[in-house]
Amino acid sequence: MKLRIIPAWRALVRRPVHSLVAPRWALAVVAGLSGASGGCVVVSTTRSAPPGSDVDAGAPLDAGGRAVGADATRRVLGALGSGVILPAVRDFDAAAAALTSAVEAHAASRSDADLRAAQDAWVVAMERWQGLEMMQIGPAAMAGTAAAPGAVGGRDLRDQIDAWPLVNRCRIDQETVSRDFEDEDAFAAETVNVRGLGAMEYLLFAPNASNGCGASAEINASGAWAALGEDGVRTQRARYALTLARLVQRSAVTLRTAWEPSGEDWAGQLARAGEGASAFSSAQEALNAVSDAMFYLDTEVKDMKVAGPAALGDACAASSCPDLLESRWAGRSREHIAANLVAFERLFLGDAPERDAPGFDDLLVSVGAPDTASRMAEAIAAARRAAEALPRIDGSSLETHLAAFAALYDLLRTVSELMKTEVVTVLDLDLPESAATDND
Amino acid sequence: MREEPFSWWAHAHARTDAAALAAFRILFGLLVATSALRFLAFGWVDRFFVAPRFFFPYWGFGWVAPLPAPWIHGAFVVLALSGIALALGLFYRAAAFTTFVVFTYVELLDVTNYLNHYYLVTLLSLLMCFLPLGRAYSLDARRTPALAVTTLPRWVSWLLRFQVGVVYVFAALAKATEDWLVHAQPMQIWLASRTDTPIIGPLLDRLEIAHAMGWAGFLYDLTIPLWLSWRRTRPFAYGVLLLFHLGTQMLFEIGMFPAIMTTAALVFFSPSWPRRLGRALGLRPAAAPPDEPGHARWTSARRASAMALAAWCVVQVLVPLRAHAYGGNVLWHEQGMRWSWRVMCREKNGSVVYRVRADGWAHERFVPPTRYLTDHQAREMSTQPDLILALARHIADVQRARGFAHVEVRVDAFASLNGRPMARLIDPDVDLASVAPSLAPASWILPAPEGPPIRLTRRTIAAVD
Numbered sequence: 001m002k003l004r005i006i007p008a009w010r011a012l013v014r015r016p017v018h019s020l021v022a023p024r025w026a027l028a029v030v031a032g033l034s035g036a037s038g039g040c041v042v043v044s045t046t047r048s049a050p051p052g053s054d055v056d057a058g059a060p061l062d063a064g065g066r067a068v069g070a071d072a073t074r075r076v077l078g079a080l081g082s083g084v085i086l087p088a089v090r091d092f093d094a095a096a097a098a099l100t101s102a103v104e105a106h107a108a109s110r111s112d113a114d115l116r117a118a119q120d121a122w123v124v125a126m127e128r129w130q131g132l133e134m135m136q137i138g139p140a141a142m143a144g145t146a147a148a149p150g151a152v153g154g155r156d157l158r159d160q161i162d163a164w165p166l167v168n169r170c171r172i173d174q175e176t177v178s179r180d181f182e183d184e185d186a187f188a189a190e191t192v193n194v195r196g197l198g199a200m201e202y203l204l205f206a207p208n209a210s211n212g213c214g215a216s217a218e219i220n221a222s223g224a225w226a227a228l229g230e231d232g233v234r235t236q237r238a239r240y241a242l243t244l245a246r247l248v249q250r251s252a253v254t255l256r257t258a259w260e261p262s263g264e265d266w267a268g269q270l271a272r273a274g275e276g277a278s279a280f281s282s283a284q285e286a287l288n289a290v291s292d293a294m295f296y297l298d299t300e301v302k303d304m305k306v307a308g309p310a311a312l313g314d315a316c317a318a319s320s321c322p323d324l325l326e327s328r329w330a331g332r333s334r335e336h337i338a339a340n341l342v343a344f345e346r347l348f349l350g351d352a353p354e355r356d357a358p359g360f361d362d363l364l365v366s367v368g369a370p371d372t373a374s375r376m377a378e379a380i381a382a383a384r385r386a387a388e389a390l391p392r393i394d395g396s397s398l399e400t401h402l403a404a405f406a407a408l409y410d411l412l413r414t415v416s417e418l419m420k421t422e423v424v425t426v427l428d429l430d431l432p433e434s435a436a437t438d439n440d
Numbered sequence: 441m442r443e444e445p446f447s448w449w450a451h452a453h454a455r456t457d458a459a460a461l462a463a464f465r466i467l468f469g470l471l472v473a474t475s476a477l478r479f480l481a482f483g484w485v486d487r488f489f490v491a492p493r494f495f496f497p498y499w500g501f502g503w504v505a506p507l508p509a510p511w512i513h514g515a516f517v518v519l520a521l522s523g524i525a526l527a528l529g530l531f532y533r534a535a536a537f538t539t540f541v542v543f544t545y546v547e548l549l550d551v552t553n554y555l556n557h558y559y560l561v562t563l564l565s566l567l568m569c570f571l572p573l574g575r576a577y578s579l580d581a582r583r584t585p586a587l588a589v590t591t592l593p594r595w596v597s598w599l600l601r602f603q604v605g606v607v608y609v610f611a612a613l614a615k616a617t618e619d620w621l622v623h624a625q626p627m628q629i630w631l632a633s634r635t636d637t638p639i640i641g642p643l644l645d646r647l648e649i650a651h652a653m654g655w656a657g658f659l660y661d662l663t664i665p666l667w668l669s670w671r672r673t674r675p676f677a678y679g680v681l682l683l684f685h686l687g688t689q690m691l692f693e694i695g696m697f698p699a700i701m702t703t704a705a706l707v708f709f710s711p712s713w714p715r716r717l718g719r720a721l722g723l724r725p726a727a728a729p730p731d732e733p734g735h736a737r738w739t740s741a742r743r744a745s746a747m748a749l750a751a752w753c754v755v756q757v758l759v760p761l762r763a764h765a766y767g768g769n770v771l772w773h774e775q776g777m778r779w780s781w782r783v784m785c786r787e788k789n790g791s792v793v794y795r796v797r798a799d800g801w802a803h804e805r806f807v808p809p810t811r812y813l814t815d816h817q818a819r820e821m822s823t824q825p826d827l828i829l830a831l832a833r834h835i836a837d838v839q840r841a842r843g844f845a846h847v848e849v850r851v852d853a854f855a856s857l858n859g860r861p862m863a864r865l866i867d868p869d870v871d872l873a874s875v876a877p878s879l880a881p882a883s884w885i886l887p888a889p890e891g892p893p894i895r896l897t898r899r900t901i902a903a904v905d
Contacts, residue, residue, distance in 0.1 A: 065903040069635035069645050072899040148487065148815075274636040282636040303808050314796060314805045314839075358901050367632065368897040371861070409806070413793060417854050420791035420822070421862035426894060428633035428787070431819045440556045440697045440783050 070274060072366065073283035076350065078271030079358040080290060081259075084346045085135050086267045089259045092132055095125035096245075096252035103204075103245040107238040118241070119204050123332060125248075126197050129162055130339035132255075133300070134347060136293045138266045138279070139258040152289055153266070153279045157258075160251040163192035164326055165304060169212030172199050176211075176236045177219045177228065181243040188247055195244055203241040205329035209233040284428070291360075291424065292432045294347055298419070301340045302412040305333065309398055310405035320402060322395035331394035334387065337408075341384040344415075348380055363427060372422040379418060383411040452598065453734030455591035457711035458576035459725075462529070464600065465573040467703045468564060469527030472539055475561070475696050476520035485513050487816065488553055489546070494812045494834055496551040496827050499877055504548045518542055526568070529578020533569065540565040551827060552820035556783045557697040560607055560704070563756075567603065571596050590729040593736075595749075600707040602753055605665035607701075610760040610781035612662035617771075617785070618892075621658065624650035625858040625893040626787035632896050634691055645898045657784075660684055668708035681705055692784070766881050772857055772865070772888035774824050775881065790822030790855040790865060794835055798844035807835060823855050825866060825885045832872035849873040859894030 062068050067075045102121035106114040132140065140157045144150020159166070171194045181187045187195070209230040211219065219225040228236065257263035269278040273286030280286035307313040308324035316324060327333045346352060350359025364373035386408045391401050398405075424431060479485050490509045497504065506512060519542045525535035544562050547553065572592060574580050581588035619625045628650035635641045643649050660680070667677030685698035706713070711728075718725035736742060763776030770777055771786040794807040809818040809831060821827035832849040839847040853866040863886070866872075870884040 061903060062898075062900060064900075066900040067903065068898050068900050069632075069642055070899075072901040075901040145483075148491070149483075282634075284633045284636065299808075299810065303810070307806055312806050314807050314811065319802065362901055363899055366897065366900045368895060369859070413806075413852075417791040417852075417862060421789050421854050421856035422859075425629065425787055425789045425856040426859050426896070428629050431789070432815055440694050 070283040073287050073363065074271055074273055074275075076358040076360070076363055077273055077283065077286050077290070078267075079350050080347060081267030081270035083351060083357055084343075085132075085137065085270075086259050088128065088131050088135060088343070089256050092125065092128040093252045093256040095121070095128045096249045099125040100242075100245040100249045103200075103238070103242045106204075107242040110234060110238055115204070115238075119330070122197070122200055122204055123330065123335075126162075126201070126327075126330075126332065127335055127339050129197060130336045131343035131346075133158070133162070134294060134296050134340055134343035136296065137289050138269070139264075140255060141289075141293065151292065152285065153269075157251050157255050159192045160196065161248055161255075162197040163195070164198045165324075166193040167196075167198035167202070168193040169202055170214075170217060172202055172240075173211035173213055173225065174217070174219055176203075176233065176240055177224045179236065179239075181240045184243050184246055187243055188250075195247060197244075197248060200241050200244045200248070201327060201329045203237040203244070206237070207329075287363075287427065288429050290347060291427075291429045294344055294419070295432050297340065297344050297412065298416045301337060302409065302416055305337055305340075306405055306409045306412060309333070310402050310409070312406060312409050320399045322398050325393065325395065325398065328395060331392060333393045334390040337390070338384065338387040341380065341387050345380045345384055348376060353377075353381060360423065360427070364423065367426060369422065369426045372418065372426060376415070376418050376423060379411065379414045383408065383415055386411050449736065449738070450734040452595040453593050453736035455589075455732040455734070456594050456597070457715070457728045457731075458590055458592040459714040459728070460706065460709055460711045461571075461573050461592050461596060461600075462577035463714045464703070464707055465529065465532075465568070466527045466577070467706070468568070469523045469525070469535070469539075471523070471696060471699055471703060472526065472543065472561065472565070473520045473523030474699075476516045476523060478696070480513065480516050480520075485509075485516055487814070489549060492550065492814050492817055494817075494831070495549055496817070496821065496830050498548055498551055499826075499879065501548045504545065506549050512546075515542055515546060519546070529574045529576075529580050532574020532578060532580050536565060536568040536574075540569055550817070551778075551824075551830075552817045554778055555695075555697075556607075556611075556781055557695075557700050559779055560603075560700060563603060564600075564704070567599065571599070591732055593734070594711075597707055597711065599749060600704075601665070601669070603756065604701075604704045604707055606756050606760070607704075607781050607783075608661045608665050611783045611785075612658055612660075613760075614780065614782040614785045615654070615658040615661065619771075619858050620654055620785060623858075623893050623895065624654045626785075627651075627654040627657070628896050629787045629859055629894075630692065632899065635899075637691065645896070647895070657684075664705075665708070668705060671710070674709065678705065678709075688784075694784075697783075769857075769888035772855075773882065773885045774826070775885075777824075786858060788823045788855055788857045790853060791862070792818075792822045792828055792851060792853045794832060795850045795852065795868075796835060796839065797848045797850075798839050799846045800844065804850075812838075822853070823865070825853075825882060826877065828853055828866060829872050829875060829877060829882075829884075833875075833877070836873035847873055857888065857893070859896070860889050860891065863889040 061071075066072070099118070099121040102114070102118040106118040108114075136142075136158050137151070138153040139155040140161075141151030141154040142148070142158075143154045143156045171191070175181055175190070175194050180190065193199075209228075211225050213219055213225075215221070225233075259266045261268055266279075269280060270286050270290075272278040273280035274282040274284075278286070280289065303313060304324070305326050308315050309321050310316075311318060311320050315321070322328065325333045326336050342352075346359075348360045350357030350362065361373040361377055364370065364376070386404075390404050390408065391397065393401060420431065423429070479488075486509070489506050489512045495506060507515060518538065522535045522538040522542065525531055526539055540562065543558075543565055547558050547562060572589075573596070575587050575589045576592065615621070620627070624647060628645075628647060631644040631650050631653065634644050637644060664677060664681060667673040668681070670677075682702060685702050688694060689698040710716075715725040715728050760780035763770040763780050763782075766773065766775040770780075770782070771788065792809050794809070795804045796807050797804050809821060812831060812834065813821065821831060828851055832851060836847040836849050848871040850868055850871060851866050852868055853864065854862040855865045856862045865886060867884045867886055872884070875882075875884055
């Protein structure tokens, strides 16, 4: 059975109310009478919160100056929001703007130098985006459908920026011919498999002017593709890429506005979860939103990015499937996986391993599961190191590196198993999509 | 034909005011209709019956297949209408039968949707097919005056009380474990994450509160049928019952369960409670009809009915007890777990990855359950060995259909029960493709991990320097 907090009435909760109703001295009396007080609390090693965090304001503290209960959770959420997610969103926004500038220059000149500059800008933007893939919380997350409940505040911004694995090469080639991309606003309503950073990768990195459609497809049967000629194809791809860069930048700005304190302040909403001025009706619900986002590691990274192309799963019948690599054209699959793991590690630890900030590990340590925390941290670090040590992978070299993929897969499984069992149980988290129904 | 043989026989057949049973019928029908409408309104029909590509059948019910959309939506519309008809007492027998058949049908479609309170609805709707609850305060009685009665045999109330009492008592016995009573788990895990709750929230991560609530829940479940049965304690007991279910509804998302149980508990009240409630509300209900002594003859038909009822009651006791025949920790191996009223008694999460080998493959393939299941199904099956087995066999069938004659499916299944370190749930060396589903004890399920569950301390995070 899995139980979950009722959200609707929780919006009534205000911290000052229960601070008044159950002041610290009352808690101390209860604890003293029971003999089960803070004496047995395992103290978190975390001593600092990131700059800009206001999560301590007004939070009731225990005798050791520590935030307790939901306030402890809010402190972690505040640290993750302002110390991990917001900087990543800002970095990506800057990279998306730089990408637009570079692609503009490329579309104008179509020189080899400008193409390389555009490619470099794409590499930077995509690598930063890969960090945010692990942080699909609030507006970046799923809006939901009839058959699948959406995330709190979900607006599907993720798919607007990068809808991988929904990238359709033939459809992109058809759009290249039709030139629908010339109306930027109208193109924003096109299906996501012809937009975003994934489609841009093909447009910027495709090695030649061939297309991905069959001979019977209209663009080939009618001769429309052939009529473009190699130069025409490159010209249209550059213009198409420019439209996509601008659309990605729009979404990046929207995402940044959503997270900035001057905007919708999603970082602050995490820090204030359960206190009324937040989309999250409780700190636990917000913690669950972060946890849900982290499951990208299990489904997309472990099962799709690693197991898929290396034929470790049953999605690939051959000995390997280069078509299932995430970055087929730019050859950046390894870097993307590593960036995913770096982001996962930061969410779990609260920051990079060499820095100390409140994270899931601190919550686990504080509730008496230090062994789970340390095994998780070790498993994540091992997987990250393995991803960083992977050789550069492209379609032609994949077959020779299957053993390294298999080793990485095993390490990712260890992370996934710990996350799905001990972490979610001890912190009473729901697995994605398992919450919105009845239980008993 | 003989006179009634025992005094309790006469007492059981004495006729009492039908008002309480009619009220139960009305409220139960409304709850069924509400449940069906919730499924439609919340998109659960799509989520649970349209989206899945694979359904977990109940043992022996593999022939029950889901209707395609929109017919499956139609089934819930029919269920809502039958619930309303039940409440109105319109074509009562047909409405009760339709409710039983349609509700049971949708429940049998996929084991991952099993909930104890859905099972209770199935049992109550089946009983109602045979109970004469449509003869009072119903449109049937208005349409056909010959059917109308103002009193009903006392045994009808007794039967419903027994059914509801079974739920509570077995729910209590399910909590009579070391984890629950000694270690306050999983109550402590649940409460520690609910410290945002108004007023009492800051206390909820205290171990002593978890102990208190665990014991209170155990004692409540164990004794509430008794307190409800005794006239002098009944009002207080029902007040406690309301508080208990209100509390659980506020703390835990358990859907219709509190509404169903607060309604079901009304069967313990006196036969005329609706009239007294009406008077208390300033209405002028008709006076209660006088009790009529029982004159039921000891006929062969009645004897058969009595034996059927006795058999029903025995089954209701034996089915939950079957879990003990398997030995070990039922919360771990889950054999005999369903239909045994183990309500809210474990926090268990699992991770499952299948290892598939087929002739001609160079190596084992790793297959996550989500390749075949929705996230909801994958989450539910990951801790239930018989479902892990069912999907293993399905994966083998899929590969055989692709032309691989020899397929082996093994599994790496781990679970954490009540916060214990994760442990293997299934023997990783057993080829599940060769294991037939069975009710016999499963040797391929590994023993539960030793040692106590986790003992949580408070969530704390150090202050900013």
